[in-house]
Amino acid sequence: MPIKLENVGVTVHDLEAAISFFTDLGLTVIGRDTVSGEWTDTAVGLDGNHAKIAMLQTPDGHGRLELFEYIHPQAIDTEPTRPHEIGMHRVAFSVDDIDKALEVAAKHGCHPLRGVANYEDIYKLTYLRGPSGILVMLAEEVKKN
Missing domain, CATH: 3.10.180.10 (2,3-Dihydroxybiphenyl 1,2-Dioxygenase, domain 1)
Structure with a gap:
């Protein structure tokens, strides 16, 4: 079965600040939306899911980063991950x-x-x-x- 990496998704406090940071580094915004409804509840597994999103792409066209700013449910602050912790960290x-x-x-x-x-x-x-x-x-x- 062929497989390819579609994107990496990251939840942020401030979508505009995150977009500014990553576009200044050279990524390009290729799409923006506000999503909600049953389909997002099902896909993400959160009832009442409502978020502002932006898809960014690297200049070579191969890498994509999807940023989420949650409207509902409220984003939960966690301690920033450290490089040696289990799970996605960078x-x-x-x-x-x-x-x-x-x-x-x-x-x-x-x-x-x-x-x-x-x-x-x-x-x-x-x-x-x-x-x-x-x-x-x-x-x-x-x-x-």
Whole structure:
């Protein structure tokens, strides 16, 4: 059975702030909507599900990120996940210039958790907290294979 990754979905406090962050990094909004009704209750498994959503896409057209801002039920704050916790904990992006990407992130108040690492002179990479505490990994390939 063929399978492909459709998108990664992330719930955020402020949809506009999250869109601004990710579009400044280079993603493009390819759709927006407000969804509710029986079909969303069934699909998501929440009664009274009502959310504002936006679908963003990477410039290469392969990666998609779906952002949700819940109107109902009210979003539940949780502690931000840490890299070693079980479950989905980050979304990762390849960038051409990690320093420039970090300048963009800093304009949104987002900074590396510790710094930028060099992995065997192949990648420079870092984790940062994006909108709503989302862990975002940025990686620049410095040695082309």
